[in-house]
Amino acid sequence: MSQEPDQLDWLFSPRRFAPQRVFRAAQAFVRIEASSGIVLLVAAVAALLWANSPWQDAYFDLWRTRIALDASIFSIDEDLQHWVNDGLMTIFFFLAGLEIKRELVHGELSSPRRALLPAAAALGGMIAPALIYTLLNAGGPGAAGWGIPMATDIAFALGVLSLLSRRVPFSIKIFLLALAIADDIGAILVIAVFYTESVSLGALGIAALLLALVVAMNRAGVRSVDLYVVVGACLWVAVLESGIHATLAGVTLGLLAPARAFYDPRNFTAAATGLLDRLTRARQDDNRDETQGLLGQIEDLAQGTEAPVDRLGRQLHPWVSYIIVPVFALANAGVAVSGDVASAAIESPVTRGVAIGLLIGKPIGIFAFTWIAVRLHLCELPTDATWAHILGAGMLGGIGFTVSLLITGLAFDQELLIDEAKLGVLAASVIAGCLGFAFLWLTARNLNGREL
Numbered sequence: 001m002s003q004e005p006d007q008l009d010w011l012f013s014p015r016r017f018a019p020q021r022v023f024r025a026a027q028a029f030v031r032i033e034a035s036s037g038i039v040l041l042v043a044a045v046a047a048l049l050w051a052n053s054p055w056q057d058a059y060f061d062l063w064r065t066r067i068a069l070d071a072s073i074f075s076i077d078e079d080l081q082h083w084v085n086d087g088l089m090t091i092f093f094f095l096a097g098l099e100i101k102r103e104l105v106h107g108e109l110s111s112p113r114r115a116l117l118p119a120a121a122a123l124g125g126m127i128a129p130a131l132i133y134t135l136l137n138a139g140g141p142g143a144a145g146w147g148i149p150m151a152t153d154i155a156f157a158l159g160v161l162s163l164l165s166r167r168v169p170f171s172i173k174i175f176l177l178a179l180a181i182a183d184d185i186g187a188i189l190v191i192a193v194f195y196t197e198s199v200s201l202g203a204l205g206i207a208a209l210l211l212a213l214v215v216a217m218n219r220a221g222v223r224s225v226d227l228y229v230v231v232g233a234c235l236w237v238a239v240l241e242s243g244i245h246a247t248l249a250g251v252t253l254g255l256l257a258p259a260r261a262f263y264d265p266r267n268f269t270a271a272a273t274g275l276l277d278r279l280t281r282a283r284q285d286d287n288r289d290e291t292q293g294l295l296g297q298i299e300d301l302a303q304g305t306e307a308p309v310d311r312l313g314r315q316l317h318p319w320v321s322y323i324i325v326p327v328f329a330l331a332n333a334g335v336a337v338s339g340d341v342a343s344a345a346i347e348s349p350v351t352r353g354v355a356i357g358l359l360i361g362k363p364i365g366i367f368a369f370t371w372i373a374v375r376l377h378l379c380e381l382p383t384d385a386t387w388a389h390i391l392g393a394g395m396l397g398g399i400g401f402t403v404s405l406l407i408t409g410l411a412f413d414q415e416l417l418i419d420e421a422k423l424g425v426l427a428a429s430v431i432a433g434c435l436g437f438a439f440l441w442l443t444a445r446n447l448n449g450r451e452l
Contacts, residue, residue, distance in 0.1 A: 040153075044333040044401070051334030064080070092250070102259060109182065123369055125394065130150055137353050145417070151404045152362070154184070160396055160433045169384035169385050172392075175393060192248055197243065258309065263305045359428050393436075396436035405422060
């Protein structure tokens with residue numbers, strides 16, 4: 001008994017407690033709804049500062065570092081930036097595929113009537129920016145960049161919306177999330193159809209066989225994550241070698257993930273109680289083999305009662321939000337902004353097309369197509385939402401960061417055009433976020449006279 005105070009003093013000593021406080025602070029930050037957007041913003045700002053600092057050569061040299069992977073049946077030789085864009089971002093698109101699958105099965109896109117409003121809004125939010133960009137760049141060297149202003153960044157848009165707290169109805173958050181997911185579907189199709197230069201039919205055939213293998217594994221009840229990772233890695237290589245953007249492998253795998261649990265959740269309590277009773281008896285009898293076996297069964301029961309779409313999404317979300325997407329931003333948001341570059345960007349139809357498409361085309365397209373769908377009685381406004389909320393959500397839809405930067409790299413080969421498009425994306429995203437936040441804040445007060 002005399003040793004217990006010493007043990008407690010050691011446990012809660014400043015040296016012991018400081019790391020715990022840091023860890024708890026980090027956990028609290030992650031639980032903040034806007035935290036992923038904050039991390040993404042910090043990464044983008046860091047890239048810009050680094051690219052315009054005395055160490056700018058180190059920044060650009062880092063992402064141009066060549067990394068080769070040479071196997072007996074394939075060889076990949078790309079710079080570090082392409083490994084991030086084609087490799088790490090595949091995991092981002094895998095998570096996007098999981099979210100799309102979950103919404104299609106259980107969420108806002110699960111029925112035609114529920115899906116129509118965000119789908120119509122997303123369609124308008126893609127068509128209007130593309131038209132504006134095309135009008136400003138038709139026949140010019142930047143004509144291929146029409147897909148850049150079509151995308152909406154989920155993390156940034158929802159992060160800004162979460163800062164408004166109770167001033168905006170929860171239904172608007174669901175509407176913006178569903179809109180962004182429908183927008184992702186459109187962006188994926190645009191990348192697959194319009195930004196694929198040539199296709200290797202042999203590699204594409206191998207990819208099709210691997211997808212058929214994944215489907216067969218699902219139907220056979222195969223649940224080994226390691227096996228799926230191996231097949232998924234082979235699929236990624238096949239898609240990369242086919243000429244189609246490799247991130248589409250991630251989307252496809254996400255869409256193929258089972259959306260229903262292997263075990264009936266209604267039986268979980270009874271099954272878990274029985275296993276826990278047996279585990280208690282096994283521990284009382286000091287039967288280690290039976291204890292280990294029962295722990296394995298309990299783990300299998302817990303995992304099998306949660307749908308793979310939900311479990312994988314929950315496990316991957318922190319990695320994607322706080323590591324993969326920020327690394328992508330760090331690799332792609334760096335633009336050396338000299339006086340000449342800034343003045344050229346202001347005069348550039350590419351920069352203007354991207355910026356105007358995001359800032360004006362997005363809200364106009366989202367609002368107009370939503371209004372048409374409602375006026376035709378095809379669907380209704382979200383609960384407690386007003387037309388001002390729809391317009392504000394459309395403004396936030398103009399935050400087109402992650403996928404817009406990705407499409408920029410696919411649309412252009414010339415460094416000047418890439419830099420001009422990136423500056424348009426970065427400037428428009430910041431302005432759209434500020435305008436959307438201010439508009440929703442002010443209209444909430446004016447419409448209600450109080451906080452919602």
